[in-house]
Amino acid sequence: MLSILRVGRSDDCEIRLSDKSVSRRHAELFINRSGRMYLLDCNSSYGTFLYSKGKKKKIHQTEILVDDDVCFGQLKISSQELNSKIKNSLSFIQTGFQTVRRVSRRLVGR
Numbered sequence: 001m002l003s004i005l006r007v008g009r010s011d012d013c014e015i016r017l018s019d020k021s022v023s024r025r026h027a028e029l030f031i032n033r034s035g036r037m038y039l040l041d042c043n044s045s046y047g048t049f050l051y052s053k054g055k056k057k058k059i060h061q062t063e064i065l066v067d068d069d070v071c072f073g074q075l076k077i078s079s080q081e082l083n084s085k086i087k088n089s090l091s092f093i094q095t096g097f098q099t100v101r102r103v104s105r106r107l108v109g110r
Contacts, residue, residue: 003031005089007072008042014089021046021073029086037064037086046073 006013008026015029023044030038040061041048050059051069064070067079077085 002033003090005029005031005086015085017072017075017077019073019075022075023073026072031086031090037066038062039064039070044073048072051076 005015006025006028007015007017007022008024009017009019009022010024013025017026023042023046025042026044027042027048028040030040032038038061039048039050039059041059047058048060049071050057050062050064051071052065056071065079066083069076069078070082071077
């Protein structure tokens with residue numbers, strides 16, 4: 001299973017960031033079944049940057065590691081904060097799917 005989390009200011013993003021330098025749909029985070037994470041910049045106005053081994057690098061698409069810090073526009077997010085936001089988003093999505101499944105079973109009569 002592949003999880004896709006949208007990052008940005010928009011209400012439809014799973015990871016919402018309120019900083020003005022963050023675009024409405026700034027980036028997408030892909031997490032594969034084995035837990036590897038890939039970050040894709042969605043042509044944001046101020047760019048997406050990766051802090052890896054003390055160096056800041058502008059990215060368009062890259063794999064990110066659990067200890068990499070990320071900068072969306074001018075908003076720098078530590079790896080711990082990003083991981084927390086990811087876990088919260090995935091928990092919410094999982095709960096949402098379970099709720100939809102329960103409701104749909106009731107509607108179908110199962």
